[in-house]
Amino acid sequence: MVLNPVISKLSGKLVVLASSSPRRLEILRNAGLRFEVVPSWFKETLKKGLFKAPHEYAVETAKQKALEVARRMPIKHLKTPDMVIGADTIVTVDGMILEKPVDKQDAYRMLSSLSGKEHSVFTGVAIVLCHEKDDDELDYQMIDFYEETKVKFADLSQDMLWEYINSGEPMDKAGGYGIQALGGMLVEYVHGDFLNVVGFPLNHFCKQLDVIYNHCSFVNPETTESVYDRHSSPILIEQKDTSTSIPRHSSPSASPLHKVCQRRCAYKCCSSFAKVNRLSKQDAGEIKLHNSETTMLSVMRSGDGAVIDQTEPKKGDLGLICELMDGFKASKALFTASKFGLFDVLHKKPGLDAEQIAQEIKASVKGTETLLEACVSLGLLKTRDTGCPKPGFENTDEASCFLRSDSHFSLHAYIQHCNDTLWPVFAHLESAVREGTSQHGKVKSSTEICQVIILQLRFMHAMHSSAKVAATAVATAFDLSSYKTACDVGGCTGAIAYELIKIHPDLSVAVLDLPAVVEMSAPFQRQHTDKRVTFKAGDFLKDELPKADLYVLVRILHDLTDEKLHILLRRISDACTPGCGLLLSEIFLDENRSGPSRGLLQALSMSEGKQRSAAEYSRLLKGHGFITAQVKHTNSLLDAMLCTKA
Numbered sequence: 052m053v054l055n056p057v058i059s060k061l062s063g064k065l066v067v068l069a070s071s072s073p074r075r076l077e078i079l080r081n082a083g084l085r086f087e088v089v090p091s092w093f094k095e096t097l098k099k100g101l102f103k104a105p106h107e108y109a110v111e112t113a114k115q116k117a118l119e120v121a122r123r124m125p126i127k128h129l130k131t132p133d134m135v136i137g138a139d140t141i142v143t144v145d146g147m148i149l150e151k152p153v154d155k156q157d158a159y160r161m162l163s164s165l166s167g168k169e170h171s172v173f174t175g176v177a178i179v180l181c182h183e184k185d186d187d188e189l190d191y192q193m194i195d196f197y198e199e200t201k202v203k204f205a206d207l208s209q210d211m212l213w214e215y216i217n218s219g220e221p222m223d224k225a226g227g228y229g230i231q232a233l234g235g236m237l238v239e240y241v242h243g244d245f246l247n248v249v250g251f252p253l254n255h256f257c258k259q260l261d262v263i264y265n266h267c268s269f270v271n272p273e274t275t276e277s278v279y280d281r282h283s284s285p286i287l288i289e290q291k292d293t294s295t296s297i298p299r300h301s302s303p304s305a306s307p308l309h310k311v312c313q314r315r316c317a318y319k320c321c322s323s324f325a326k327v328n329r330l331s332k333q334d335a336g337e338i339k340l341h342n343s344e345t346t347m348l349s350v351m352r353s354g355d356g357a358v359i360d361q362t363e364p365k366k367g368d369l370g371l372i373c374e375l376m377d378g379f380k381a382s383k384a385l386f387t388a389s390k391f392g393l394f395d396v397l398h399k400k401p402g403l404d405a406e407q408i409a410q411e412i413k414a415s416v417k418g419t420e421t422l423l424e425a426c427v428s429l430g431l432l433k434t435r436d437t438g439c440p441k442p443g444f445e446n447t448d449e450a451s452c453f454l455r456s457d458s459h460f461s462l463h464a465y466i467q468h469c470n471d472t473l474w475p476v477f478a479h480l481e482s483a484v485r486e487g488t489s490q491h492g493k494v495k496s497s498t499e500i501c502q503v504i505i506l507q508l509r510f511m512h513a514m515h516s517s518a519k520v521a522a523t524a525v526a527t528a529f530d531l532s533s534y535k536t537a538c539d540v541g542g543c544t545g546a547i548a549y550e551l552i553k554i555h556p557d558l559s560v561a562v563l564d565l566p567a568v569v570e571m572s573a574p575f576q577r578q579h580t581d582k583r584v585t586f587k588a589g590d591f592l593k594d595e596l597p598k599a600d601l602y603v604l605v606r607i608l609h610d611l612t613d614e615k616l617h618i619l620l621r622r623i624s625d626a627c628t629p630g631c632g633l634l635l636s637e638i639f640l641d642e643n644r645s646g647p648s649r650g651l652l653q654a655l656s657m658s659e660g661k662q663r664s665a666a667e668y669s670r671l672l673k674g675h676g677f678i679t680a681q682v683k684h685t686n687s688l689l690d691a692m693l694c695t696k697a
């Protein structure tokens with residue numbers, strides 16, 4: 052029997068403690084929890100200066116510890132846990148964060164700074180609820196919180212300090228002491244949860260389990276979402292915008308905008324993937340559970356209108372509005388940094404300071420400093436301690452992966468397209484809405500139309516870069532082994548085609564696109580030698596389609612008028628024999644058209660077409676004799692659907 056009935060809710064589940072701390076293990080074992088211990092490999096190296104408050108550092112470290120284990124287990128241990136618990140304990144005094152001492156001298160420095168004073172001990176805790184997926188990614192929801200305990204040390208003489216240090220006890224403990232053992236003798240008083248100091252706030256943890264299992268419905272994408280019927284969680288606490296898929300190795304830092312408007316929400320639940328992020332806003336509510344000092348539980352639900360207890364105004368709403376107000380500034384900062392080649396410079400020379408960077412990018416020092424600081428706040432750059440008064444700068448993992456112009460998944464060209472083409476189009480949004488027309492024409496005529504070829508090449512670069520990022524998800528979405536020949540209709544530079552043949556060794560792909568596009572796509576093909584991809588010049592609305600048993604339409608249909616769309620689908624249908632496949636890839640809107648924002652925002656600048664849900668596409672294709680076999684929300688830039696000709 053266990054004292055706390057919530058603990059028993061976890062029986063039968065694979066619970067994992069992502070910690071090597073013997074104290075945490077003991078506290079949770081004593082509470083009756085059954086779990087496995089898988090110590091986290093996450094290195095506690097987050098830059099403390101980037102956090103507004105010490106507890107945010109502890110919480111973020113706890114999250115990273117837990118996520119590292121949650122991601123590693125399905126690969127290394129071949130099992131997906133139901134819950135992973137991570138924790139991080141820090142001591143703070145006089146604005147400093149003290150972790151475990153590196154040596155005796157360090158322990159001495161820490162303990163003397165605590166002598167005769169009150170300090171705070173924070174433990175950040177992260178609970179990761181994992182949902183098994185059959186592909187290579189992990190769906191999870193994250194709940195995090197922290198607990199603060201105040202501890203006052205007596206005045207400690209030098210002799211006493213060294214005697215304590217020589218006992219060996221301080222070395223593996225935050226702040227250099229263990230309150231549960233000899234260190235207890237140094238303590239005058241404790242305000243708050245004692246176990247929190249020892250490394251785990253058991254009481255707060257149980258309260259959180261209570262909220263999770265008794266008061267809160269979390270979305271399990273595996274069990275509650277069907278292809279055409281995505282239900283929202285009745286309670287969505289906070290969400291991260293990570294609509295691009297996150298490779299397992301990259302750190303899932305909060306979205307830049309999320310960081311800009313950091314909400315003072317001690318309790319967060321978020322899904323890291325677009326699928327769960329697409330929850331309906333109307334159904335969203337908030338839970339805020341503050342640390343035990345304020346002992347305040349405030350639950351607000353807007354879905355059914357029932358307010359359980361509302362002790363605070365809805366601060367979260369202001370955060371959302373701030374995010375939206377500042378969104379254009381953040382985008383433009385990214386575009387500008389990208390245009391100046393900032394991420395390339397820092398890839399080649401990491402650690403340069405603002406002045407050196409200004410020289411490299413040929414910009415003013417003042418302007419560069421401001422841009423660098425903005426980029427740090429957006430999670431695009433990190434500062435590096437160079438030992439000099441001026442900090443050095445380096446790329447974050449996200450910047451290295453997506454923002455360098457030479458990286459495999461570079462979005463550099465697409466970002467330039469956003470800056471040069473879409474940004475001016477969006478400046479005309481008011482007219483677009485008033486007139487119901489695309490503003491591309493206006494923008495083009497104000498730029499020099501004679502540069503059409505350059506613009507087209509830029510556009511191809513943009514499409515190529517975003518297609519490369521989406522390609523793996525599209526190519527691996529379905530088992531295509533039964534198809535031998537494919538035609539990528541409007542396949543532009545062949546980014547998708549080359550990925551398809553990489554994943555499916557028996558497949559060859561003909562890329563069909565306009566003669567001018569095929570001609571200009573030659574430079575993109577130089578790096579490829581595989582002859583299984585061929586290019587055919589032609590207009591897919593007029594010319595004969597290459598014979599294939601799989602037709603591929605990636606980001607084509609959304610951009611066509613209804614008339615053109617039906618012409619194209621009829622032509623593909625005529626070219627298909629029964630059993631032929633159609634692989635369609637687009638952003639699929641939610642069935643109630645409430646998201647995802649990427650799709651709906653893109654619609655604002657679209658010239659002729661329309662964004663649709665998976666069911667709408669499915670109906671369209673059915674009208675041309677195709678039966679939808681499978682739909683996949685890939686969590687990448689594009690979703691996918693596989694249909695068969697009846």
Ligand SMILES: Cc1cn([C@H]2C[C@H](O)[C@@H](COP(=O)(O)OP(=O)(O)OP(=O)(O)O)O2)c(=O)[nH]c1=O
Pocket residue numbers: 069070071072073074075090091095116138139140141142151172223224225226228229230231234248249250
């Ligand atoms: C202040 C204090 C800390 N501690 C311990 C708790 C933690 O184990 C440690 C703080 O370091 P942490 O980095 O939080 O934890 P850890 O490295 O021991 O384990 P892991 O990273 O694998 O989770 O200090 C005490 O045991 N007693 C105390 O009084």
